[in-house]
Amino acid sequence: MERIKLTDDLSFSRIIQGFWRLSNWGQTPSETLKFMNNCIELGITTFDTADIYMSETYQREAMKLDKTIRNKIEIVTKCGIKPPIEALFKDVKTPHYNSTKDHIINSVDNSLIRLGVDNIDVVLIHRPDYLMDPSEVAEAFNEIKKAGKVREFGVSNFTPSQFNLLASYYDGKLVTNQIEISPLTVNAFEDGSIDNAMINHSSLMAWSPLSGGKLFKDDCEQAMRVRASLNELKEKYSASSIDQIAYAWILKHPAKIMPIVGSSKISRVKQATSALNINLSHEDWYYILESSLGRSVK
Numbered sequence: 336m337e338r339i340k341l342t343d344d345l346s347f348s349r350i351i352q353g354f355w356r357l358s359n360w361g362q363t364p365s366e367t368l369k370f371m372n373n374c375i376e377l378g379i380t381t382f383d384t385a386d387i388y389m390s391e392t393y394q395r396e397a398m399k400l401d402k403t404i405r406n407k408i409e410i411v412t413k414c415g416i417k418p419p420i421e422a423l424f425k426d427v428k429t430p431h432y433n434s435t436k437d438h439i440i441n442s443v444d445n446s447l448i449r450l451g452v453d454n455i456d457v458v459l460i461h462r463p464d465y466l467m468d469p470s471e472v473a474e475a476f477n478e479i480k481k482a483g484k485v486r487e488f489g490v491s492n493f494t495p496s497q498f499n500l501l502a503s504y505y506d507g508k509l510v511t512n513q514i515e516i517s518p519l520t521v522n523a524f525e526d527g528s529i530d531n532a533m534i535n536h537s538s539l540m541a542w543s544p545l546s547g548g549k550l551f552k553d554d555c556e557q558a559m560r561v562r563a564s565l566n567e568l569k570e571k572y573s574a575s576s577i578d579q580i581a582y583a584w585i586l587k588h589p590a591k592i593m594p595i596v597g598s599s600k601i602s603r604v605k606q607a608t609s610a611l612n613i614n615l616s617h618e619d620w621y622y623i624l625e626s627s628l629g630r631s632v633k
Contacts (some may be wrong), residue, residue: 336378336608339538341510343595344454345486347381347409349586350607351540353595354382357390361559368404369396373601375407376393377608379594383540383595385413385461386418386423386442387435398451401598411540412450413491413513414442415463431559442560443484454484459491459503459513467497476505488544489513491542495531509537516592518561518581519549521627543627544585545578546606557627564626567623572613575606582610584623 338346352374362370370380384390391412398404398590415438417423418430441459460472460481476488489511490498502509512532516523520543523529532539545551550565551557565577574580585594596607615623 337393337611339394339593341457341538342487342508345510346389347593349378349513349591349593349611350377350582351381351383351411351593352597352604353542353597354384354390355388355597356599357384357393358388360379360394362392364396365402367393370401370430370560370599370601371408372401373396374604375404377601377604379596379604379608380407381409381411381593383411384445385416385459387413387416387418387420387461389420389422391446393620395449395451396625404541405465408451408458411457412446412455414457415445415461415464416604429462431475432464432466434460434467434472436471436475436478439472440479443479445565446626447484449471454486456485457510458485459489460493461513463490463493463497467501469501471504472501475542476484478508489537491540495527497596498531498537499534510534511538511540513540513542513595516594517544517546517550518565518584518623518627519546519557521624522612524624528590529592533590539590539592541585541594543590543597545581545597546621550581557629560626560629561623564623568615568619568623571619572615573611577605577612578603579610580615580623583613583615586613587615587620591596601622607625 337349340346415434417433419427479485487510489509491513565580568580584593596604
């Protein structure tokens with residue numbers, strides 16, 4: 336599988352496996368380990384999680400069964416959202432964002448424990464904190480990286496200006512911005528998010544590339560338009576499912592966007608990897624975009 340180079344010594348698999356709902360999959364540790372190994376066999380080596388997903392300990396229990404797997408994968412986790420979850424944040428009553436130095440450092444230390452690893456490949460600030468002090472965040476990043484706890488840092492759901500603000504204070508490179516991109520969520524193509532990533536030679540991770548299943552079942556006008564266009568192109572490109580075309584649409588962009596697969600079924604994961612073999616024409620790419628927008632781009 337194609338690798339996306341983030342730095343000179345760190346790369347991600349073009350397709351990323353997400354563990355957002357791992358705690359709800361009902362898998363035993365051995366089943367999760369088997370799933371991870373199946374992903375690795377497909378070329379997927381990058382696994383995405385977050386502290387608030389409550390899935391880090393599940394990943395740890397799986398990895399404990401195979402001490403060699405850590406050297407085969409890249410781990411991405413996130414911090415910065417503080418919901419009223421007793422197991423994570425005692426005494427929190429109001430959901431809020433927190434990007435203070437102390438919180439970032441404590442979050443990384445706790446994720447290391449929950450994951451059962453000595454270091455994490457990439458840590459992301461999960462959401463932009465409106466009270467963010469970029470110099471304080473940069474100080475936390477530098478201190479954590481110097482301690483060898485995290486290899487690189489990035490952000491998630493940041494606007495271009497928020498990304499550039501933090502990047503201007505941080506001595507290192509923000510290696511990624513994880514944002515929502517799908518045939519139903521196309522604002523990143525118009526709001527500068529993708530352009531800004533390319534300007535900064537930073538990579539993009541796409542969460543919810545299938546819009547949480549809305550592509551398949553939602554009955555709103557936009558979803559029905561997009562679903563019809565995907566079905567039409569499925570036949571044209573001899574694809575086995577519309578999710579293949581949806582992934583191919585994201586993969587077409589020269590920004591080398593990395594979609595995050597959320598399914599626990601390896602058959603669905605294979606749909607994403609097989610999309611790497613589908614090269615949509617420019618016209619067909621715009622056909623999907625225009626079906627999403629409900630208008631022509633002309």
